[in-house]
Amino acid sequence: MSDMKSTLLLLLTAGLLMSCAPKTESTTTTTSTDNGAVETTTTETTTETTTETTDESTLANDDQGDLSEEVDMAAGDGLEGTVMDFDGTGRTFMLNENDKNYTVNISESTEFAGIATTADEFFGADRNGANIAVEGAINGDAIDATKVTTSQ
Template sequence: MKPTLLALITAALLASCAPQNEGETTTTETTTTETTTDTGTETTETTTESTDTATTEGTTDAADDAADPGADSTLTNSDDANASEEVDMAVGDGLEGTVTDFDGTAQTFTLNENDANYAVQVSADTVYEGTATSADEFFGTDRADANVAVEGDIDESTNTLNATKITLN
C-alpha cells in the first residue's frame, strides 16, 4: 500500500507544478479514507484535479465597425500607411479613407472612412507627408478618391477632423 500512496502523492505534487495557461484555475482535492480490517488499518488517498477556464470579458476582435467609426482598428485594414502611422491612428488620433468633396481652392475635403464622412479642416501647422509634402502639392491636384491618412483631433458631434498631419498614399 505504501508504494501506491507514494505514487499518488508524487502525482499530486507533479500536477501542482505543471504550467498553467493564463486565465485557467486548477483545483486539487485530496480525500483520505481509513479502513480498519482484521489485518490492521489501511489508508487510501484519492486525488482529484479539475481545471476551470476563465473567460476574459470585454475583449473584441480588431475589426472595423461602420456603426462606430471611433472603434475602428486601422491595423486590420489593407491600406498603404506605414506602421508608425497605423499605431498613431489606432490609438484614436486619426482616420484613414478616401477623399470626397475635394476643393483645392478652399483647401477643404471630406474624408470617407468606413462609410462615415468627416469634414477635414487644415491649418498652417498641418504637416503633409507621402507623395505630397506641402499644402500646395496636396491641394494643387484634384485628390478625389485618393487614399489618405489624417491625424488630428476628431469632433464626433460634428464629424469634423482638425488635421495635424495628412499622409497621401
C-alpha cells in the same frame, strides 16, 4: 529593423488585448441587526470592455503609413479613408471612412507626407477618390488634421 517593428507591433497588440480583459470588482457590506447578529453580503461586479477591430489602420492595408502612424490610427488618433468633396481652391475636403463622412480641418501647422509633402502639392491636384490617412483629434464628424499622408 523589421524585427524591431514586428516586436513593437506585437507588444502593442498584446497591451491592447490585455486592456480589453473583463475586470471584476468585489464589494462586501456588513450590517448589524437589533438582536446583535451580523450579516455580511458580498457583491461581485464584472465590467467587460469590448473593442471592435477591422482591417483598417494596420500595416497590412497597403497605405503609406509607417508603424508610428498606424499605431496612432489604431489608437483612434486619426482616420484612413477616401477623399470626397475636394476643393483645391478653398483648401477643403471631406474624408469617408467606413461609410461615415468627416470634415477635415487643415491648419498652418498641418504636416503633409507621402506623395504630396506640402499643402500646395496636396491641394494642387484633384484628390477626389484618393486614399489618404489623416492624423489628428476627432471631434464628432470633424477631424483637426495634424498630418495628412497621401498614398495616391
